[in-house]
Amino acid sequence: MNLFELFSIFIGVALVNNFIFCQFLGLCPYIGVTERTSSAMGMGMAVIFVMTLSSIITWAIYEWVLVPYGITYLYIIAFILVIAAFVQLVEMFLQKSVPALYRALGIYLPLITTNCAVLGVATLNKQQLFGTPGSLIKCIVQGFGGGIGFTLAMLIMAGIRERLDFAEVPQSLRGIPIALITAGLTAIGFLGFAGLSF
Amino acid sequence: MVHADSEKTGHWKEFTKGIFTLNPIFVIVLGLCPALAVSVSISNALGMGAAATFVLLGSNIVIAALMRFLDRIFPPDLVAQVQKIRIPIYIVIIASFVTIVDLIMHGFAPALYARLGIYVPLIVVNCIILGRAEAFAATSGVIAAILDALGMGLGFTLALLLLSAVREIIGAGKCYGYLVFGAGYQPVLIMTLAPGALLTCGLFMGLFRHMKAKRGKHEPV
Numbered sequence: 001m002n003l004f005e006l007f008s009i010f011i012g013v014a015l016v017n018n019f020i021f022c023q024f025l026g027l028c029p030y031i032g033v034t035e036r037t038s039s040a041m042g043m044g045m046a047v048i049f050v051m052t053l054s055s056i057i058t059w060a061i062y063e064w065v066l067v068p069y070g071i072t073y074l075y076i077i078a079f080i081l082v083i084a085a086f087v088q089l090v091e092m093f094l095q096k097s098v099p100a101l102y103r104a105l106g107i108y109l110p111l112i113t114t115n116c117a118v119l120g121v122a123t124l125n126k127q128q129l130f131g132t133p134g135s136l137i138k139c140i141v142q143g144f145g146g147g148i149g150f151t152l153a154m155l156i157m158a159g160i161r162e163r164l165d166f167a168e169v170p171q172s173l174r175g176i177p178i179a180l181i182t183a184g185l186t187a188i189g190f191l192g193f194a195g196l197s198f
Numbered sequence: 199m200v201h202a203d204s205e206k207t208g209h210w211k212e213f214t215k216g217i218f219t220l221n222p223i224f225v226i227v228l229g230l231c232p233a234l235a236v237s238v239s240i241s242n243a244l245g246m247g248a249a250a251t252f253v254l255l256g257s258n259i260v261i262a263a264l265m266r267f268l269d270r271i272f273p274p275d276l277v278a279q280v281q282k283i284r285i286p287i288y289i290v291i292i293a294s295f296v297t298i299v300d301l302i303m304h305g306f307a308p309a310l311y312a313r314l315g316i317y318v319p320l321i322v323v324n325c326i327i328l329g330r331a332e333a334f335a336a337t338s339g340v341i342a343a344i345l346d347a348l349g350m351g352l353g354f355t356l357a358l359l360l361l362s363a364v365r366e367i368i369g370a371g372k373c374y375g376y377l378v379f380g381a382g383y384q385p386v387l388i389m390t391l392a393p394g395a396l397l398t399c400g401l402f403m404g405l406f407r408h409m410k411a412k413r414g415k416h417e418p419v
Contacts, residue, residue, distance in 0.1 A: 172408035180400030
């Protein structure tokens with residue numbers, strides 16, 4: 001494992017295989033909270049935070065609990081419970097000790113439990129990285145990069161949607177349909193990153 | 199007699215509402231992520247539709263039965279206590295069924311399993327399943343929950359079929375693996391890539407809304 005490998009994981013998950021535009025993970029918050037740039041930013045920060053930490057936690061659960069006891073087939077149940085409990089814990093901790101951050105993240109934290117990008121990154125880590133040398137560091141990079149890519153997509157979309165409010169969109173396409181079509185056009189742009197494979 | 203009749207139409211309604219008026223993908227917009235990701239080909243769509251319907255059916259039955267059972271054996275104040283931790287309970291039940299599907303598919307349909315990839319474990323966080331558990335199964339009888347699950351599952355599968363048919367026919371020139379336009383057809387590759395999914399889904403959603411607006415506003419949204 002070297003620095004270059006980590007860098008290629010980061011670019012791969014943040015741009016080339018962007019969670020929203022290429023893998024369709026986390027579309028619900030993408031559609032739901034991209035009406036204003038500020039809320040998109042809040043959600044993005046919460047996702048970066050939870051994704052990075054949950055990558056570490058699911059790694060620990062998998063390597064230290066599931067593998068030694070030979071129950072790796074229970075990983076789906078274990079991961080979702082750990083993520084749900086972890087999000088709850090983070091919420092309680094922030095509320096008590098960092099109230100400013102808690103107010104900034106606000107309602108976005110509980111929503112993350114059902115964000116498929118978070119479980120998605122844990123599953124991707126399990127399928128691609130677990131068992132390779134230095135897997136913990138790679139998982140952290142993949143989680144962080146995924147969060148960055150997610151935030152990037154959210155911000156791009158929020159910026160476009162704020163302007164879409166003033167556009168004359170046909171009645172039946174207003175709201176979610178036009179948001180999806182816009183996302184499709186943006187995704188064509190993101191296809192260009194496919195050439196960045198190392 | 200009148201009562202039985204209305205109950206029958208009630209049951210029929212539980213079944214059919216998922217297909218058009220409350221279609222999970224195009225109308226209530228839940229479960230978009232797997233729908234867009236696996237709708238590359240019709241066979242993928244059928245596999246994902248069947249898997250999600252199975253999980254939805256199992257979790258709806260177990261959750262409805264469990265909640266009715268708790269109502270019966272526990273005093274109301276204890277049931278209210280259990281209600282507070284209902285979401286974790288639902289998630290464990292759903293995750294168990296997803297594990298069953300994951301193992302069965304891995305064992306009996308390895309090719310399909312490889313193509314669906316991470317989207318099989320991700321059925322756990324498919325919003326349709328948790329959404330139906332919370333909005334329907336928790337407060338209704340087992341029979342109604344079964345019909346609701348079948349209708350919603352069918353609606354989800356049909357939406358997937360619609361998306362995947364358009365994408366496969368235009369993007370690969372094939373329909374369920376068979377060439378439709380002949381060998382000279384130049385496939386529109388973009389339709390099988392990620393942008394095609396988003397565009398197709400957005401246009402279909404607009405079409406559904408347009409049809410609904412034309413039919414009049416007496417249908418509940």
